[in-house]
Amino acid sequence: MGIVLKDILAALPKGEDVEVKQTSIFIENDKIVGIGSEPSGFKADEVIDGTDKFVIPGLINCHTHTYMAFMRNVADDLPFMDWLFGRIDPIEQKMTDDDVYWGACLGIIEMLKTGTTCFNDMQMNPCITTKAVKDSGMRAVIARGLVGSGNDEGGRKRLDDTYKDMEFSKDCDRLSFILGPHAPYTCDEEYMRIVSNEAKEHDMGIHIHLSESVSEIEQIKEKYGCSPIEMAERNGIFDVRCIAAHCVQVDDKDMDIMKKHNVNVVTNPASNMKLGNGFAPIPEMMERGINVCLGTDGAASNNSLNLFKELHLLTLIHKGTHRTPECISATEGFKMATINGAKALGMEDKIGSIEVGKKADLAILDLKKPSLQPINNLIAGLSYSADGTEVETVFVDGKKVVENGKVLNLDEDLVYKKVNEIIKRLTLDI
Ligand SMILES: [Zn+2]
Incomplete structure (x- = not known):
């Protein structure tokens, strides 16, 4: 053709x-x-x-949770931990694989219609978002969100979900996989080491949330006596190609560690502002030569998967906070939304x-x-x-x-009908 x-x-x-x-x-x-x-x-x-x-x-959305599109506008104006554990988590406990599929379809529709052709996803239900990717014709890198302590059964099961999904998707070369330890506050040190060792063993990258909020910094400092970046480093998370979402609350020492290990940073300005987490020091990271790319995060915290809106924010906010119009040019922003994302995903020879x-x-x-x-x-x-x-x-x-x-490949009207039914059912008693 x-x-x-x-x-x-x-x-x-x-x-x-x-x-x-x-x-x-x-x-x-x-x-x-x-x-x-x-x-x-x-x-x-x-x-x-x-x-x-x-x-x-095509634009590359380097951090999202696509299935969460059905949770758009359902938890707003709340502090981060209340948002996550008070509102989002109870809905996630009740959702079925079928709900997740329609949520993923909605997210994919939104991304495709606004020019995104590839996304880097952290999801919870194996073989579901991947099915939506297969059905839609889109490209994605998928990580099963991993939560665990030590070698507990749940943590092992979640890791095995990754391999189950890989087996399910082996006929589709638009799909690839990395490991997704969720965050230092949901994975303990032993589990982090199990995940990083498996990433090394299987030659896979890692997708993780790091240093997103002040409360995370305080929690990790109290528990481990160090920053989330240091905790990730000492447990081998940076020994493989790592894509770290957020990195909002980082200091010079953290940024030096990130540069030393060539950590790829995904900035999600809308989500960081909406959850009141602040502004990542992106110009400072660029000065150090850290590869920065762009993401939307999930539609429960953004509340949009439109990367154009994110690009708009990215190229404006740092000019404002740094009081200089020379901060992050239009070209630098465009590269963060395209080729830098491809580099972070290890796909710069294919896309971007x-x-x-x-x-x-x-x-x-x-x-x-x-x-x-x-x-x-x-x-x-x-x-x-x-x-x-x-x-x-x-x-x-x-x-x-x-x-x-x-x-062309998904029925938009059917998807809208489904997600309305789903969110009505899941929020009934929350
Ligand atoms: Zn996220």
Whole structure:
């Protein structure tokens, strides 16, 4: 199957920079096989006219809990621990696999329609979010959220869920897996070591929440006499490729540790602000050369999975808190939402930029929208003016998954009906 995006404005890498250029992009099966000139022997089955269109690499949401989309707007304006243990946890105790499936479908619909083609997920129910990924045509990296103390039965079972999910998904190369120790306040030191040893043994990465709130810092300091970052380091969490969500409450020593071990930081500005956790020192991390990427967190704490909104916040808030407009440029923000995410996931040779040989994971934006007119600096437009409603067509693995704003592989109306029934039932006596 050959597809040409003909004479289209495209966001292309240029060294460390990004340039917007009029070109044609040639897709064969799942890959980009040519940019500019047609590769020899290429046969076009479909030509997409690029007039008034702008193609970008699909965005990468590096920290979310997709299934939580059905919990949108259900726990708001509460302190973090009350939010988690008073409201979210009781709902999660009652939810079924079927509920989780429809929640995951809702999250995927929202992400696809706003140009995200890959997400890094922490979930609780094996073979359910992965089924939604398979059904939707999206790409994802999945971690089973791991909670445990020592080698207790529950902790072992949750680890085994990861391998069960991998077996279930082995026919789908859009899915990959890492281990997901939830956080230093839900996994003790022995369990952390069991998880990090298994990650090393199976050559897997780790996805973890670290240093999200002041109460977490106090709790870990009291229990272990150190910061959550130090606790993770001394239990081997950074011995493998690690993606650490939040890292809001970190000091210089923590950041030096993170740099030393090449920890990838996922910043989630909306969730951090909404839960009253503060602002991660992202410019300071960038100065140290730490790889920073972007995430939404779950829709129960954001309450949106639209990465355009997150990009908007990311490129504005640090200018405000640091009192300088030079803090996090539009290009730096764009890279955090694309190639930096690919690097964090160990997939920079496959996704994150429009280059020959990479997967055709692309989002086409309609330029006939007031937010992107007149056409000046379109990279600035992505951060400062766009809101995701400009996304018209989305490709994952060279296949159309959104066309004219409509998700092709999931029934949107059915998903909306289901999630309304589910949340009504689950919140009845909470
Ligand atoms: Zn999270």
